[in-house]
Amino acid sequence: MAAKLVGSITAISESGDLISDISHEQLADAPRDEGTTITCDEHRTLGIYPSDHQQPEMTYVAVLGASGFLELCIVGESAAMFLGIRPGAKVEISW
Secondary structure (H helix, E strand, O other): OOOEEEEEEEEEOOOOOEEEEEEOHHHOOOOOOOOOEEEEOOEEEEOEEEOOOOOOOOOEEEEEOOOOEEEEEEOOEOHHHHHOOOOOOEEEEEO
16 A cells, blocks of 8 residues: 655755654654655655665765654755755655
């Protein structure tokens, strides 16, 4: 059975990561593999990674951030500036 969570970006970190209001607890049943799709402001990524992931530079990833919430990042770059996403943008996770 398909599942879906909807939230929004609530803050931007100093490094430009997009912090959502979707908590780690809400994602407990979400698969961590590419069967999970995360969409924010028409930008899409697959999979949810731990904060110590080893993804290459300029990769758009969803991580279980130190904030306790799902964060959207571009490795080595400001996701907020690069993608033009601001607080209030809708985040949708489906699996």
